[in-house]
Amino acid sequence: MALLLRKTRELEMQIDEYFDMLLKGSLVFREGIKLYMEDNEEEFEHHRVQLDSFESKADAIRRSVENKLYLDTLIPEIRGDVLGLLESSDKVLNQSADTLNQFAVEMPMIPESLKPMFLDLTEASAASVECMVLAIRAYFREPEKVRDQISKTMFYEKQSDYIGDKIKRLAFRTKIKLSEKIHIRYFTYHIELIADSAEDVCDRLAIAAIKRSL
């Protein structure tokens, strides 16, 4: 009995650690974009490497949790839902790390007039990720609070769509090269994709929460 409870506590801590990685990843992503907009290459590079490291650690923790859930046949009724949530939320972190890497590789030219809006877009996407993490944490302990956090995630996702649309419109009306316009559109899309991925996770989470309440 003591062994079972000890294993359970360890697994809970691992799951918490995994979601801590997601949260930290979102914060580092936000800071990274800010530093890129400030043309602070050195710090931007540091944050990019840090985000890559969080992404690798999160993958390792996720695989370990999945193994334990199966080997110890824990939570048999909802194991599928929990594993699905872990895997889909991992895509959000992957998307954040990939976006930052793309910034480092392609070094897009962002006009000064568009930089504040890019920061707003990043804020909205990061906020949707943070609400997504809170929603999943609530699923594990307080399923009745999941709905509130899902609503917030949806709100920030809509915000990111709105801001992204504004950026694209402005970019194509600005007197810059077509290649730069297309580049700006590409990076806008990829930052929006982070919020979209967070929304997909929440759609899955909503069903899982309903199943848990039954």
Next chain:
Amino acid sequence: MGWSLGANDGVNVFGTAVASRMLRFGTATLIAGVFVILGAVVSGAGPARTLNDLGAINALAGSFTVVLACAAAVAWMTRMSLPVSTSQAIVGGIVGWNFFTGSPTDIASFSKIVLTWVLCPILAAAFAFVLFKGVTAILRRAKLHILHLDAYTRIGLIAVGAFASYSLGANNIANVMGLFISASPFGDLTLTPFLTITGTEQLFLLGGLAIAVGVFTYGHRVMLTVGNELYKITPLSALLVVLSQALVLFLFASENLEQWLISLGLPAIPLVPVSATQAVVGAVIGVGLAKGGKGINYKVLGRIALGWVATPLTACALSVVALFVVQNVFEQKVVTLTPHKLTQASVNALEQEGIATKPLNPLRGKLFIGAASFRSALRNTSPWTEKELFKIFSYAELDTLKVDSTRAKAQLGDDLLSLEQMRAIVSLHGQTFVHRWQLDSALVNASEEWMPKTGSGHDAFNKTLKDKYRLIHPTFRKR
């Protein structure tokens, strides 16, 4: 019968836990086996006593035939996919034996048993409803992590499974071995000066082992089938269902609990073997109602009610047929013929009980060997009710008893009888009685401590007194 009880009812205890992979089959069978045996030996006597009140099958071949017929009825109903209750089958079997041999059925005991068939699922539903509401309210406040809840559920399933196995053994061993008590071939076994295993306890141990073997050998397939197909509920709900079932079975089996309730002035719960399956059905409905009442399949409920009625009727019919075959084709003694005679004393006693004795005049002094011939003769005199027949049989049954205080002291000792009670026996030393009730009356006249107490609050004393009477009758029986 023990094997089929274990294979079928073991499911009710650990079915969902094993099918949902919360518990390994090996762990489940080990816990079930150990606690079923414990429950059978430690607490099985109460319900067995009630079954014997309904009808005492007094020949080994008769007991064997009735149990076999009941097992066949259970198997047949199971093949027809009707949910079956071994408890109800056994009651039907006993009534069948009474019918075949002409022995009267104690309507009071029969009514008590039938009442519990109705009470059992209702009580289980009530327990499950209250437990579900209570536990969900507590969990909502506790804000437990899913994984912690899972761990506690597993621990709960093991603990409750053990309790449920104990209750199953205690309550249902009467179905397996109760009919053999009167015809038991086992005597008391003294292992050490401090440890004596009575014949009944040995019988129950054998029955408990049979149940444990049934769980181990056949339970796995049945557990996986029933756990997944009969009702898909969460492990936590399953825990509450099993707990409710265990509580109901324990309520109807525990003599200590009964005496505690009586001491508080609350009504006594009849100690009767109740159906574990019906308790589970009731508990599942209770959980369904607690969740809002949606999803209850009333068609399935109807089939269950049909099985409830069909089982005892089928077992009764099969018992009668089987007894006829065993007696007339295999020429085995399915009943030990008890002599009956309407002596002057028995007629006077019946008059005092309010039975009209004028129609009995043609039968006075005549000796009848066997209940069937006596019943037939009685039917020709007047249309007696079953209740009146039961009284006439009780007072007319011949059972020659000679009081021997030396044998009483040696066999019963000072622990069972009080000083006053023993003095009463000594005062009657050497006297012979032709009816059991005459000895009982003489003991009452010799000492107040042999008199049942009237009024509320004395049920425990009267029950113990009844047990003492049951012990002294075979002690003084003329060999």
